[in-house]
Amino acid sequence: MLLDKILESLFPSGHTVLVACGLIFGRGALADGDSIAVIGVDGRIPIGVDEAALLSGHVLDVIKSGGNEPILILIDSDSQRMSKRDELLGLNEFLAHLAKCLILANKLGHRTIGLLYGHTAAGAFIATALATQTLLALPGAEPAVMDLPSMSRVTKLSIEVLQEKAKSTPVFAPGLDNLAQTGAVAITLDPDRSLAHQLTSVLSQPVEREDSRDKLGKERNGRPKAADIAKRVYELARASV
Template sequence: MEWQKLAAELFPEGHDIVERDFFLRGNATISGRVATVIGTTGHTPIGVEIALAQAHAILETMREFPGRPLIILVDTQGQRLRHRDEMLGINRYMAHLGKCIDRARRNGHPVIGLVYDQALSGGFITSGLMADACYALPEAEIRVMGLPAMARITKVPEEKLRELAKSNPVFAPGAENYLNMGGVEAIWHDDLAACLSRALQQTDASDRRSERGLERGGRKMARPVIQGVLASHNVLPS
């Protein structure tokens, strides 16, 4: 979906989002409440410039508008794989972005992520997955790594991975599989503005992804392992 059409459906009460070099930023009204909107479009990779621009927008919102909701619109092919970005320390820029989102959450800013097109690799991990809750449209393409690349790295034959992907969502791309694993809270249909309004009313800063994955059968071991580690350190799970 084109970001302009998405914005019109998400924010019928109005918005002033603009796109510059594939970076989206602006304000929008949701059920009478103003939110800061950031994101990407055009399947753009996240390089140092966009990572820094998103972090700047979040820090500015925290400084100027305490408690204002943050909406992250995700469409990215992952982090930019260029020698220049690597030499500049793209990993630190991505970490900085993730930390800014986490700080906003801890400071009382509701943070909602929405994958409306493509979400891959580090560009997704340090944006939508850092939100209080991440949602997706039905046609969204979500994956950390393609099966051919996974086969090359793990040395497991691609045919075997494709067979595993039929029954195990960990190996398979797609919004439904990420829903089953708990990475995506829900897939939005029909009235997107109503979906967003409900999501903002239900925001919870607690990380429920492992719990959701266990409930939905997509990640059966993450929650028990977390609980075991916490119990061994006498820490009560959230």
């Protein structure tokens, strides 16, 4: 689904969203008359230090404006920009800063919603979509925390072994269905229905104080152990205080 069509369906009452050099900025009108800040990445561009700094600045502008305006992050990116310049300038810190800005916005009352409509991977995925409170996706989205060749280099397991594990264990496999099963993607939207109505439905749901993705992964049998382990670690930490 192309960005223009997505924006048209999300904001039938109008929007001021623009795309410049692959970055998305603006605002959209919600059904109740309120506005939602919109940022993101289009055209599968990689996120480097410059992109991360600009996106972070827009999130901070929303925070500085006060109120509780929600933030929608639209994502169709490559991975992080793997250039010598970006690495020397501390790309990891810029990506971490972007993620922390989104988390701060959420802590201060700005609901953060991610919407995957294209590709995303690695650090760019973690610093944008996975840093939001609720992650949505459209069919055809192609998320990957790490592709199998990269995972093979890190784990020292062969591609064949990882491919076999991916058949039964979603954490080893990229793709929308697997990310949904692990709980990372909360809802896959229906492109044949009004995206505005579906977004309104998500925004109207009570805000959970704690990250519940591990519990969702347990319910969907994508991460059957994560929630229990996290709970046990929390209990042990509390007991030692």
